[in-house]
Amino acid sequence: MPRRHLIIGGGTAGMNAMRTIREEEREPSEITLVSAEKPYSRMVLPYYLDRSIAEQHVFTTSAALLAQWKVKTHVGRRAAALDTKANVCTLDDGSKVEYDDCLIATGSSAVRAPVPGADGANVHSFWTLDECRGVIASVTPGSHVVMIGAGFISFTILNSILALGAKLTIVEVAPRILPRMIDDAGAEVIEEWLRAHGVTIRTNVKVTKIEDARGKKRVKFASGGDLVCDVVIMATGIKTNLEWLKDSGVRMNRGIIVDDHLRSNVPNVYAAGDVAEGRDLVSGQPALHAIEPTAQEHGRVVGANMAGKDVAYKGSLIINIVEVCHLDAASFGAWDDAKADTVVGAKRDRSAYRKYLFTGDRLTGAIIIGRSGDVWTTNDVGMLKGLVQTGVRLGRFKDYLKAHPFDVKTAYIASGTAGTLLPETVLGRPAKAPGETPVAV
Amino acid sequence: MKVLKITPERCTGCLRCEIACSYVQVGAFQPAKSVIRVSPFEGHTSYAPYTCTQCAEGWCMTACPVGAITINAAGAKDVLDDRCVGCKLCTIACPYGTVFYDASTRKAFKCNLCGGDPACVHACPTAAIEYEEVATRDWLHDFAAERASHVLATNGGRR
Ligand SMILES: Cc1cc2nc3c(=O)[nH]c(=O)nc-3n(C[C@H](O)[C@H](O)[C@H](O)COP(=O)(O)OP(=O)(O)OC[C@H]3O[C@@H](n4cnc5c(N)ncnc54)[C@H](O)[C@@H]3O)c2cc1C
Ligand code: SF4
Ligand code: SF4
Numbered sequence: 160m161p162r163r164h165l166i167i168g169g170g171t172a173g174m175n176a177m178r179t180i181r182e183e184e185r186e187p188s189e190i191t192l193v194s195a196e197k198p199y200s201r202m203v204l205p206y207y208l209d210r211s212i213a214e215q216h217v218f219t220t221s222a223a224l225l226a227q228w229k230v231k232t233h234v235g236r237r238a239a240a241l242d243t244k245a246n247v248c249t250l251d252d253g254s255k256v257e258y259d260d261c262l263i264a265t266g267s268s269a270v271r272a273p274v275p276g277a278d279g280a281n282v283h284s285f286w287t288l289d290e291c292r293g294v295i296a297s298v299t300p301g302s303h304v305v306m307i308g309a310g311f312i313s314f315t316i317l318n319s320i321l322a323l324g325a326k327l328t329i330v331e332v333a334p335r336i337l338p339r340m341i342d343d344a345g346a347e348v349i350e351e352w353l354r355a356h357g358v359t360i361r362t363n364v365k366v367t368k369i370e371d372a373r374g375k376k377r378v379k380f381a382s383g384g385d386l387v388c389d390v391v392i393m394a395t396g397i398k399t400n401l402e403w404l405k406d407s408g409v410r411m412n413r414g415i416i417v418d419d420h421l422r423s424n425v426p427n428v429y430a431a432g433d434v435a436e437g438r439d440l441v442s443g444q445p446a447l448h449a450i451e452p453t454a455q456e457h458g459r460v461v462g463a464n465m466a467g468k469d470v471a472y473k474g475s476l477i478i479n480i481v482e483v484c485h486l487d488a489a490s491f492g493a494w495d496d497a498k499a500d501t502v503v504g505a506k507r508d509r510s511a512y513r514k515y516l517f518t519g520d521r522l523t524g525a526i527i528i529g530r531s532g533d534v535w536t537t538n539d540v541g542m543l544k545g546l547v548q549t550g551v552r553l554g555r556f557k558d559y560l561k562a563h564p565f566d567v568k569t570a571y572i573a574s575g576t577a578g579t580l581l582p583e584t585v586l587g588r589p590a591k592a593p594g595e596t597p598v599a600v
Numbered sequence: 601m602k603v604l605k606i607t608p609e610r611c612t613g614c615l616r617c618e619i620a621c622s623y624v625q626v627g628a629f630q631p632a633k634s635v636i637r638v639s640p641f642e643g644h645t646s647y648a649p650y651t652c653t654q655c656a657e658g659w660c661m662t663a664c665p666v667g668a669i670t671i672n673a674a675g676a677k678d679v680l681d682d683r684c685v686g687c688k689l690c691t692i693a694c695p696y697g698t699v700f701y702d703a704s705t706r707k708a709f710k711c712n713l714c715g716g717d718p719a720c721v722h723a724c725p726t727a728a729i730e731y732e733e734v735a736t737r738d739w740l741h742d743f744a745a746e747r748a749s750h751v752l753a754t755n756g757g758r759r
Binding site for chain 2: 589
């Protein structure tokens with residue numbers, strides 16, 4: 160009997176796993192997909208929000224393609240319970256799916272700040288396609304949008320809100336923007352830039368209530384100074400979709416604890432993406448990432464292992480990049496490590512900022528901010544990723560980088576980073592192009 | 601597969617490769633839009649061209665959330681303009697720093713080996729860039745290490 164793989168969650172990790180199973184398997188297997196939503200990419204939603212792409216563009220597959228991949232689908236259904244002794248998953252309609260091995264890739268959901276009125280009309284989250292449609296329906300040119308939370312997700316949709324012709328106010332309880340992506344000095348550069356581009360930012364303010372106010376919304380703060388607006392978007396955090404696993408015996412911390420093959424404590428149950436607490440490449444410790452590249456790599460590694468290969472995963476690197484009003488900001492690895500040896504470079508007149516964090520003679524974290532038009536910024540973004548990813552020993556070129564923080568290329572090439580990278584692959588073989596239909600056996 | 605073989609010692613810094621490249625890539629003689637970059641070393645005393653290695657992993661390709669990067673007939677990773685949404689994930693995923701972003705079109709762009717007949721190779725008067733059936737290497741390593749070391753030795757790395 161062919162091996163039965165069950166994929167729970169058809170987002171980034173789930174899709175990468177299914178494709179890789181089909182690329183790697185030596186004998187035909189059955190794949191069943193259970194997914195609450197039709198497979199699409201969440202990180203593409205901001206481009207649908209401002210209509211620079213059609214809704215169709217967000218989908219990562221189609222029913223026809225899944226049929227070609229010979230995937231049995233239960234789309235629109237949720238997994239409700241997992242019996243890891245009987246190897247059976249129960250869906251929300253009571254139906255059951257048996258499996259030989261299974262992947263949990265149910266991702267995260269948006270969480271709203273627990274204030275009265277948070278679930279009122281015209282208060283939105285922005286995490287799913289449905290929520291994106293909700294925002295599209297409410298924001299019109301001239302609308303005043305108040306975004307609660309100045310984190311990464313707010314920043315990914317900032318350009319789109321402005322492109323829709325809306326007026327934007329961002330409010331944040333922390334003393335500064337992007338608290339989990341950029342350091343204090345970098346945040347200051349971005350804040351200054353945004354103010355100069357017409358975005359109002361209020362930090363250090365705690366929302367206490369959201370009220371209806373004659374067709375508008377009134378956002379109240381502990382410190383006073385209400386804001387009246389048309390639309391509220393709450394980007395106040397996310398949580399992993401794992402409640403349904405509580406009696407399954409799958410061991411969880413903040414996420415599902417996995418080994419270097421992305422296996423949970425139950426050997427035929429894997430986890431990947433936002434829900435998996437896998438190895439962080441820089442610290443070597445278990446970590447929850449909630450970023451696209453981690454979900455992709457996890458998914459591919461699980462797919463290969465499900466298909467019978469033996470692929471150990473080195474760990475994932477935190478990388479984030481966001482562009483706001485033509486200013487790029489990116490951070491890598493342990494960018495907030497207080498123990499690291501640190502160097503900072505700044506060109507205030509060009510809104511350019513660099514921070515490099517070294518552990519010994521390795522680069523273990525970095526922050527880079529620069530105008531999108533500056534080609535060398537784009538170059539350096541990738542090279543910094545390469546330096547942190549390889550952990551190449553910089554030796555004397557560490558001094559070079561410290562003395563010339565805006566000349567990354569010389570230190571990068573001189574330390575042999577490219578040569579270290581060339582043999583490196585995630586699955587132990589060259590990656591296949593996305594257009595190629597995976598070859599089942 | 602055929603790759604761009606770079607001999608940095610031959611580069612004179614004339615930028616003809618950049619001009620030819622930008623013409624093929626974006627239809628304008630605009631070095632800023634070139635995907636091969638001539639970099640100065642040791643305070644502009646020497647130069648070397650640097651571009652995508654068409655690496656085996658293709659980090660740019662596997663990172664793209666919408667499958668907008670594919671492999672063309674020449675074996676090069678190629679951005680499909682009508683798929684790319686401009687999210688920049690490939691620019692941060694490529695650990696060689698060789699994916700670019702065009703702010704005017706809001707798309708990523710990168711070396712696609714001109715589909716198998718690279719313009720930079722024709723443009724280079726000193727054969728610093730050749731297109732050959734060889735295993736790709738870290739062509740610039742020794743060249744850059746030597747020059748960075750000079751800088752460090754002459755002024756302790758400070759400018
Ligand atoms: C607006 C936005 C912008 C972003 N931008 C970036 C970015 O620029 N860079 C970056 O790195 N990351 C970004 N992210 C984060 C990135 O999208 C996620 O980290 C990634 O999608 C995680 O993939 P995943 O497969 O773990 O989960 P998801 O892609 O969330 O997929 C989970 C799937 O599981 C389904 N599901 C949930 N519960 C169940 C259940 N009980 N049963 C069955 N199915 C279920 C869901 O419907 C969904 O299909 C962004 C996210 C958003 C929302
Ligand atoms: S752009 Fe970078 S990641 Fe993509 S193929 Fe070239 S070197 Fe590899
Ligand atoms: S910028 Fe374009 S090619 Fe690059 S990852 Fe995003 S969609 Fe893909």
